[in-house]
Amino acid sequence: MVGRKHFDVARCLRALPTGSTFTMRLVEPKRTGFNFIASYSMPKRMRSILDTNETIRFKADGTVIVQEMPNALIINKINDIFDSYFGFHDNELAQTIWEMISSCKNFNDLKNTLMESEINDFNFPTELYFDLWGSVDDYRNGRLGKIEMPMGKTAADKKLLSEQKL
Known part of the structure; x- marks a missing residue:
């Protein structure tokens, strides 16, 4: 995949089944004088690649595994x-x-x-x-994302009602 853009490589890696093993050889990219400049607007097709819920794990024995990212x-x-x-x-x-x-x-x-x-x-x-x-x-149990109101902050609380009128 030498010479391909990084999102093409990411697309190919995402196509691999989760848990599959493969070998990857990393090659340093060519450097230009403008590497430090990033575009302010990201193309729409790259946003979908970054929104994926999978990650690549490099094991100590040299194997690579695609795993689902934790929430x-x-x-x-x-x-x-x-x-x-x-x-x-x-x-x-x-x-x-x-x-x-x-x-x-x-x-x-x-x-x-x-x-x-x-x-x-x-x-x-x-x-x-x-x-x-x-x-x-x-x-x-799905309770992590829910926000609960403390018992002391109910609408029946006279102190809370008097503060709201001010």
Whole structure:
């Protein structure tokens, strides 16, 4: 595929069945003096390529696998948990943890999976495991994207009604 545009290569790679194995040799592109300039308007056909829900994984043994990308909701929720405990967002760590815990059936399975992995070097507090399991359970049951109004903010609240009249 040398000499093809990157979206042609992406189209061919997307056509491969999910889970299939193939070999890829990477070649450095030709450089011009205008590589730093990006177009402000993206062509419509490129937008559809970027909207796909698949990603390419390069394994350590040299194989490449096309996998389905995790949902951004769960990755953002895991990042929010990291932010509340440690004060940082790390998409790669969140995605790695999601890939590990997505197949867990219960809380104990999740905790054992993380404790037996190299992620255990972070010495996460026990409360973090509970929050992660709550997020996984919410994601699986479709409750993650819903916004709930707290009980103290109902229209029957006299204080809220008096503030609205002001």
